[in-house]
Amino acid sequence: MGVEIVNHWYLVLLAAVLIWALWRLYFTPRIDIAHQSLKRYYALQVPSLIVGAVMCVSGIRGGLLNHWHQYLLAIPIAYIAHRLYHHRRQQLSGLALLAVAAILVLTAPIGGFRHRDIRPVALSSAAEYTNHPTETALVLNTPFSVIRTIGKSVFNDPGYFSDKDELESIFTPVHRPDAKTAGSEKKKEETGHSPALSQPSEGDSGHSLQQPTADSRPSSPNVVVIIIESFGREYIGALNHEMLPGYEGYTPFTDSLIQHSATWRYSFCNGRKSIDGMPSILSSIPMFVKPFVLTPQGLNRVNSIASCLKEKGYETAFFHGARTGSMGFNAFAHSIGYDHYYGREDFNNDSRFRGDDDFDGYWAIWDEPFMQYFALKMSELRQPFTTALFTASSHHPFRIPEEYKTQFEEGPLPIHKCIRYTDNALRRFFDTAKKQPWFENTIFVITSDHTNMSAYDEYKSDIGGFCSPIIIYTPSGIVTPGMRDGIAQQIDIMPTVLNLTGYDHPYCAFGIDILNTTAADTWAVNYLNGTYQYVDGKYVLQFDGKNVTALYRLGDWKMQHNIAGTVAEQQQMERRLKAIIQQYMDRMTGNRLTAE
The missing domain is CATH 1.20.58 (Methane Monooxygenase Hydroxylase; Chain G, domain 1)
Incomplete structure (x- = not known):
């Protein structure tokens, strides 16, 4: 007490x-x-x-x-x-x-008597009741809109580049699948054996992995994105062999799944809050300055995995075990193209489950029963489909079901037992999913919304606090398992998935197709308390919007040795980061977050 x-x-x-x-x-x-x-x-x-x-x-x-x-x-x-x-x-x-x-x-x-997970309404909440961003003004209250926006200029053109052609040549978020580029990244022409047969040898950087071709890619694969609450990379033993030798972690099932999946040597999230996760993962929009959904620009038209694949006839659905309205997830999901939303109320109405007997008493339905609901509900969807699940059990106050308290022991941190529980829930999900008719022709992407409590100094640093897993698993083998050299980030998920499904129209995404980009051309970006962080294959650059404040080697996880001003690559990194920032700000203020 x-x-x-x-x-x-x-x-x-x-x-x-x-x-x-x-x-x-x-x-x-x-x-x-x-x-x-x-x-x-x-x-x-x-x-x-x-x-x-x-x-x-x-x-x-x-x-x-x-x-x-x-x-x-x-x-x-x-x-x-x-x-x-x-x-x-x-x-x-x-x-x-x-x-x-x-x-x-x-x-x-x-809050008051409202449920604790229902946030005060934001401008973006209007998207729950409209089909197009242009319609949101019809449901917004004028005094409310004035109060929420007056004096709040979140995004401003930094003016780094006066020549727009120069800016576009350095970085553009517009992807044109029929071109030889992914975003502004040069694609790698790869050859080799069938991805289903080729396996990287121990220590292989993954550069020899073949990008799926029209012949090897299955027709219209389903896409399932699983966003696990607070599932930081730190908790996963299989992703820490280099940083923490001998460390086992708290995720035995995820460790085993990684042996059959594509992962990356370095992988990062693009925000530090749950409301940052959905835009980053599903719409390839990183968090800069303020959470996207809390700004007036949250009403902008955006691309997403769902909106793009819906053009190709995909059915779309979003799942979250809390009450409808929790964190505004349903409004954002609707605004980016998810036609169906399944929450706690829908779970309670399904006679196959125990309803609110499986409510955790705080946030949502426990992960295990809700993941079972997720697996079975997808069998009712028309194929091809794309779905997203946002879990909840590994959240404060870090509780697990009574029947598991003796099975999953406490770790050094309160969250560790919850990570063990959710990892087991994920195992049971795949046990059920592999029996479903849609399983074999599905691309699974597993990541976290953000990181959480850390027991190791390496993960307490400015960059360590953004280390999240990015795992791509395809039962059909169209993506070859293995640890790839290079950098992955949440905003890479959308362009990577769209390429795997054969999507062939232009779209806007700030990330790249990481399955078709050389390790040397991969990168990551995030924002922390007024500082932008840009990561490439060798360094982590920190930039306050005007000046470079620090530069560290990527392996210096505790960020103890600032080498700013001593590295030749610093100027090029700064130039590239400025281009990303200016494209972001220009497109936010100009409502140009689509390729149209």
Whole structure:
């Protein structure tokens, strides 16, 4: 209890302010009490005060069961309300009433009695009720829009390049599949044996892996993207043989799956929050400055895996085990082309499952039953389809089902047991999926939304905090298993998947096709507290928007040796990063996030 109070000190402070306001009322007579019966007074006043206390104490975080200690603060508040009846009767202090009202006004919209995972509405929430971005103005309230946008210029043209042709020559996010380029990256012409037969030898960099051709690529493969909450690369033993020799990790099933999948020596996420994950993974839009969905530009037209493949006749569906509306996932999923959304309510309505008996009491349906629902529900979709799943169980407060508490032991960090549980849920998902008729002709992509708690200093650094897995598994063998040399990032998933499906129209994506790009031409970019980080095959460059602030060797995971100004490649890296930033800003402000 003491630790929780310290961790949520702001809630205690909020409650203290409320108690102080009520204590002031203790010396201030109430109005109209002489004309009310005692029973009526208690029936109206005491519940209203308790309601106010609950809203203030739980408004930011919520959770009666998980923050029960905070609700104890409602007891003295109720006592004060009782005492108020016995004191002088005169005009209620306007200032005291104003203070209480202000607290309620400020905290109730944040949460109050609403479910803790339902965020306050943003402009992008309008996308849930429209089919096209141009229609969102019809459902947005004008005063609300003004309040949310006034004085908030998030994206601005940095003016690094006045010559637009020069800018395009350095970097462009427009992909034209019929050309010899992927984004601005030069594709590698590869030859070799069938991808299903060719296996890289131990220590092979993966450069000899063949890109699937029209003959080897199956017709219209299904695409399944699994986004695992907080599933940092640190937790996966198979991805840490080089950085942490002898380390086993907490994911025995994922370790075994990696032996049959394509992975990369270096792989990164493009944001640090759950709301950054979906744009990065599904629409190839990294997080710069502020989460995309929280900005006015969140209403821009964008490409996505779903919107592109829907043009080719794919059925599209998004799955998340929380209530519909949680984190605004349903609104964003709808805006980028997912026609169906399946959440906690849909799971509860499926008689094959136990409904809210499998609710974790905090966020969502436990991962294991919801992944089973996911596997079976996909068998009801028309092929070809593309789906995305966003899991939830490896999230604070880091709980697992009661029946698994003895099976999955605690690790050094609270999240470790949750990672073990979700890894096992993933194993059971594939046990069910491989029995389904769609399994063999499916491309599976597994990644995380972001990273989380770290036990090792290598993963606590500015760049280590972005290390996420990117795993591509194809039962049919169209992508050869192996650890490839080079860099992968979340924004590479969309162009890579579209190429694997044979998508042949222009589209906008800030990433590259990592299965068809040489290791030397791979890169990653992310943004942390005002600093852009650009990673290439040798270095990590940090840039504050005006100047390079640091440069580290990629293997210097603890970032202890700043070698800025001593490396010839620094100037070229800075130039490339500036081009990426300017393309991002120009296209955000100009609503040019599609190839049209």
